[in-house]
Amino acid sequence: MKLQTDMQVHRINDYLWEIPPSEKPGMLVPARIYASAAILTAMDRGVFDQVTNVACLPGIHRHALCMPDGHWGYGFPIGGVAAFDPEDGVISPGGVGYDINCGMRLIRTDLSLSEVQPKLELLMTELFRRVPAGVGSRGFVNLTRRDFRDVMQQGAAWCIAKGYGWDEDLERIEERGRLQGADPSHVTDYAVERGINQLGTLGSGNHYLEVQVLSDKGLFDRTVAAAMGLTGRDQILIMVHCGSRGFGHQVASDYLKVFEKAMRRYGIAVKDQQLACAPFRSPEGQDYFAAMNCAANTAFANRQVITHQIREAFTAVFGESAHALGMHLVYDVAHNIAKVERYPDGEWLVHRKGATRAFGPGSPELPDCYRAIGQPVICGGSMETGSYLLVGTDRAMQETFGSTMHGSGRTMSRAQAKRTVRGDQLLRDMKQRGILVKAVSMSGLAEEAGFAYKNISDVVDSVDRAGITKKVAELKPIGNIKG
Amino acid sequence: MPGTFRFLDDIALADMAFDAEGDSLSALFDAATEALLESLADPTSVAQTWRHAIDMEEPDIPTLLFEWLGRLVYLKDAHGVVFHRVSLSLEQRPKQSSWHLHADVIGAPVNPATQELRSDVKGVTKHLYAVTQDGTTWKARVVLDV
Numbered sequence: 001m002k003l004q005t006d007m008q009v010h011r012i013n014d015y016l017w018e019i020p021p022s023e024k025p026g027m028l029v030p031a032r033i034y035a036s037a038a039i040l041t042a043m044d045r046g047v048f049d050q051v052t053n054v055a056c057l058p059g060i061h062r063h064a065l066c067m068p069d070g071h072w073g074y075g076f077p078i079g080g081v082a083a084f085d086p087e088d089g090v091i092s093p094g095g096v097g098y099d100i101n102c103g104m105r106l107i108r109t110d111l112s113l114s115e116v117q118p119k120l121e122l123l124m125t126e127l128f129r130r131v132p133a134g135v136g137s138r139g140f141v142n143l144t145r146r147d148f149r150d151v152m153q154q155g156a157a158w159c160i161a162k163g164y165g166w167d168e169d170l171e172r173i174e175e176r177g178r179l180q181g182a183d184p185s186h187v188t189d190y191a192v193e194r195g196i197n198q199l200g201t202l203g204s205g206n207h208y209l210e211v212q213v214l215s216d217k218g219l220f221d222r223t224v225a226a227a228m229g230l231t232g233r234d235q236i237l238i239m240v241h242c243g244s245r246g247f248g249h250q251v252a253s254d255y256l257k258v259f260e261k262a263m264r265r266y267g268i269a270v271k272d273q274q275l276a277c278a279p280f281r282s283p284e285g286q287d288y289f290a291a292m293n294c295a296a297n298t299a300f301a302n303r304q305v306i307t308h309q310i311r312e313a314f315t316a317v318f319g320e321s322a323h324a325l326g327m328h329l330v331y332d333v334a335h336n337i338a339k340v341e342r343y344p345d346g347e348w349l350v351h352r353k354g355a356t357r358a359f360g361p362g363s364p365e366l367p368d369c370y371r372a373i374g375q376p377v378i379c380g381g382s383m384e385t386g387s388y389l390l391v392g393t394d395r396a397m398q399e400t401f402g403s404t405m406h407g408s409g410r411t412m413s414r415a416q417a418k419r420t421v422r423g424d425q426l427l428r429d430m431k432q433r434g435i436l437v438k439a440v441s442m443s444g445l446a447e448e449a450g451f452a453y454k455n456i457s458d459v460v461d462s463v464d465r466a467g468i469t470k471k472v473a474e475l476k477p478i479g480n481i482k483g
Numbered sequence: 484m485p486g487t488f489r490f491l492d493d494i495a496l497a498d499m500a501f502d503a504e505g506d507s508l509s510a511l512f513d514a515a516t517e518a519l520l521e522s523l524a525d526p527t528s529v530a531q532t533w534r535h536a537i538d539m540e541e542p543d544i545p546t547l548l549f550e551w552l553g554r555l556v557y558l559k560d561a562h563g564v565v566f567h568r569v570s571l572s573l574e575q576r577p578k579q580s581s582w583h584l585h586a587d588v589i590g591a592p593v594n595p596a597t598q599e600l601r602s603d604v605k606g607v608t609k610h611l612y613a614v615t616q617d618g619t620t621w622k623a624r625v626v627l628d629v
Contacts, residue, residue, distance in 0.1 A: 135600040136563045136593035194560040204603035205629045246560035249605040273609045413492045441600045
């Protein structure tokens with residue numbers, strides 16, 4: 001097996017691989033990668049370099065981890081997970097990502113494909129009109145600075161209080177859509193000015209809103225699926241992928257500069273400038289954590305406002321209330337975040353960067369409706385191939401700090417994808433295959449072509465067979481909105 | 484001579500990267516600025532209805548270029564605009580041990596109906612970021628997070 005690294009990579013089992021600390025000076029713990037042999041072989045060199053860089057960070061606990069959708073990222077690899085001792089470990093924006101609390105949301109309906117298909121064009125037009133996407137897009141919610149401070153602190157709960165959602169939504173959002181410790185006084189004016197007009201917008205890049213169908217064939221675990229309100233029978237669902245937009249990015253950029261200086265003060269050396277960090281308990285570490293929580297709450301609010309707009313669009317097209325259409329939230333989960341979480345062996349500051357929380361059955365953090373089955377995990381694939389719903393396991397709690405994959409992972413550059421296909425051609429091809437796309441940018445659409453990504457089914461099979469999450473359902477796209 | 488830029492394929496798979504160069508610092512800044520403008524939207528499709536003047540001062544050229552490009556991204560989000568062109572000038576201020584940039588930014592509010600919009604760049608990263616001088620040629624490598 002020829003890997004894109006010169007480091008020794010030992011097989012733990014068919015879906016878990018380990019790089020020992022002897023492979024790089026400064027490694028404090030082993031690095032572990034969850035992947036099939038085929039996926040591991042295809043992984044870029046950056047994954048091996050970066051996951052071992054993470055293993056060198058002060059206070060890291062047990063292992064530096066990478067999931068099978070891993071690829072090169074800034075600082076941490078995408079798919080990276082690492083836990084740090086909150087007392088003497090570090091916090092790093094490079095372990096969270098620029099798009100703080102980028103995440104996934106899934107909404108179910110009682111509608112079937114046969115009911116939606118005749119109105120799909122109208123539905124996608126209505127969704128495209130109500131959920132702004134693309135460069136410089138602005139949301140419909142006009143916020144004062146005071147309002148935006150409340151959004152930063154209250155997250156999705158602010159939206160519910162303003163009528164942009166249902167009370168029941170909150171229990172189906174990670175941390176009920178509100179991280180504690182958000183303090184707007186640690187957010188710069190630049191960040192506020194970038195974010196204040198973006199609530200309820202998708203952004204661009206790999207962010208999307210997708211109308212999906214769940215056939216009987218796509219059901220892997222009917223019992224667990226039923227607990228999540230998934231029935232099969234060509235059921236229609238809506239998936240949303242987006243985060244904190246320019247606001248979160250500005251928070252990350254602002255604190256990378258702070259941390260570059262702080263590292264000198266605290267005598268911390270890192271292998272990569274993008275791994276800039278500070279002790280979690282230091283003033284700089286706490287300030288970043290407070291600002292990061294503001295961005296995370298804003299992302300929860302962003303997805304909540306988008307949910308409201310989706311419900312409004314369905315109501316307008318199908319002439320029934322969202323309640324009557326059964327448009328309940330299945331779950332909302334972050335995949336770019338750092339949080340203090342409690343495990344049997346202690347309390348750890350867990351960084352997930354392109355990785356999803358996947359708490360197993362019985363976890364007290366889960367709402368009553370999911371405590372018996374485990375946490376829903378939403379993994380988005382490319383707009384051409386489909387997505388998956390999985391569920392967290394006990395094994396994830398034991399091995400991965402309750403974490404798993406988040407998507408399929410790119411394999412082709414944006415520039416190469418654009419040279420391979422034109423956006424308008426892709427639009428027509430997808431329409432012929434039954435997927436209606438509304439896109440702001442044709443070049444942006446071409447960049448997101450399915451062939452630019454790993455096969456998500458292979459990635460999902462890796463985490464399923466590794467036992468850190470179990471497959472529940474495969475969802476196929478019929479409509480997609482891109483920035 | 485005007486500066487030049489080219490987008491890079493093999494760096495930052497999920498994002499965008501470019502190399503810019505020029506035979507003067509001004510030419511380098513012009514080229515890097517043009518690369519960022521092209522990343523956001525086709526500048527020829529953007530009208531000239533919005534103007535904004537910027538003055539910035541930083542201790543060194545790499546920091547000034549990094550912060551300047553970041554400022555353009557900020558303007559895009561905070562003002563909801565994309566750009567047609569930028570006129571900029573650089574001045575070394577030895578007394579302050581700093582470099583000063585003045586820029587006149589011209590563009591228009593985002594309008595998907597009339598503009599060819601491209602990627603919603605979220606920021607400039609430090610990954611592989613470098614500004615170097617090779618003889619009389621100034622070069623920069625920039626990775627943009629999209």
